[in-house]
Amino acid sequence: MKYRRIKTLTKKQNRGLVKIEFNWDGEPPMPGQFFMLTLERLDIFLPRPFSVFDFQNGVLSFLIKPIGRFTNILMNTDTFNIMGPLGNPAPLFKSGIFIGGGIGVAPLHYHAKQTENFVFIAGSLTDDLRFFISDLEKRGRVIYTTEDGSYGVKGVVTEPLEEILKEEKNIPVFACGPVPMLKKVKEITGGRNTYLYMEQVMGCGTGGCKGCAIKTKDGYKMVCSDGPVFNAMEVLFE
């Protein structure tokens, strides 16, 4: 596993989110896996992890929310050092309920595309996600929630989940998003048949530094080498 220096193919910014694409002839990624991205400049020192948003016809894409030093300069950067795919593939099933809070939809998009029957709940503060994930609408059922009511159902992303679980039992639930949302999802499903995409600040991304620990009922586990997708039953929230 090595970093490769690659020019971006396209970059698109819409409603504050950035989608970047690369030609990728390396190992094809599986849903759940991620890449580390870094720049030549040393003043952003640690590489940053990003999930696979899509991979088709040799084009690898990431959907990124600018929140800090690295993610705010994506639009002005053309060449990245990238390494992956890293982490373990998510378990794949024929059916699934996907629940993504904000930028949490990124890994679920690629995962849902490889799931025959799915319901995808995409929640955000405002109307931004549909500009990137509308291709899912012809493959399965997509529900949008916005907290400001600007598109789809007004409210939070976990509300439709409770409704859907009344009809659809024993279907695996995959969730990715902020910790309070993940906690709520675990509460709603009781953790049964539920998988959480976890996040942690990373150093190496390859299991070497023991930097990306999260708490589980079996002690600390590493997001990069034990995850990033964990059974909800094992994850402990503070």
Added chain:
Amino acid sequence: MNKLNVNIGGLELKNPLLLASGVWDTDSSVEIEVYGAVILKGVNLNGRKGNPPPRIYDIQCGVINSIGLENGGVDELNRKIEKIKGRTKLIANIFGSTVEEYKDVAERLKGIDGIEINVSCPNVKDSGIAFGRSPEYVEKIAALVKKVSNVPVFVKLTPDTDRLEDIALAAEKAGADAVVCANTYTGIVIDINTGKPILGGITGGVSGPCIKPLTVYRVWKLRRVLKIPIIASGGIASWQDVIEYIMAGADAVEIGSIIFRNLDAGTEIISGLNKYLEEKNIHHILDIRGGVHDG
């Protein structure tokens, strides 16, 4: 002819580039063959669960970490060593919460080519750095480990002390075969929204390019008082940094944090060093050692 081979306190290395402890694991995809030797993750007798997250953070031109020496104990390490034996020289990095624990770990280790005594980790409260700030303890631990080991023994110093020379001399007096200068510098990062420390372990150890001049200074200072070899560790990102350390007085160097962003850093540094020596018509890398002592 080999311009890079060195002998560090009896340990023959094909080149003076070592991979530092804690930034890689035996099952992470690092090409360890590239290095003269690799240093395994810090180990104590029965393991440690490590510090609460978050454990690592980008500080611009460097890293702060509070891993807290998470490890599975010496028996688990022996099993890991078994899997990578023969690929390059292997050095164990050992710590303990008592003087005896250092000895017990050293006695139990199997299949290693050297021992690096870690008396300098800033991330654990009950061991490490407290010993490392005391010349008396360093002497005791180094002598004890030396007595029970049949491989070269190095002492990895903390840079966070105003008694650096005394401590290094204590290691030398105890029979240490080299010192490693140095571990990380204690630091803290604060979340400006909450006013609370960002790291789960509150304070952490600072590493990466931002610490380089601080550690070059310490190597330069130690070279003036020590007879035994010095292995430098702190902020190396390129072959130029290695040359700088050797000119300050180092006999070998370790790279750490840089491999987070460049897994090929070792290969690139070795080829840069070879090219430099070729171009400058220098016979051997250590011919440039210590050239700036009184500069």
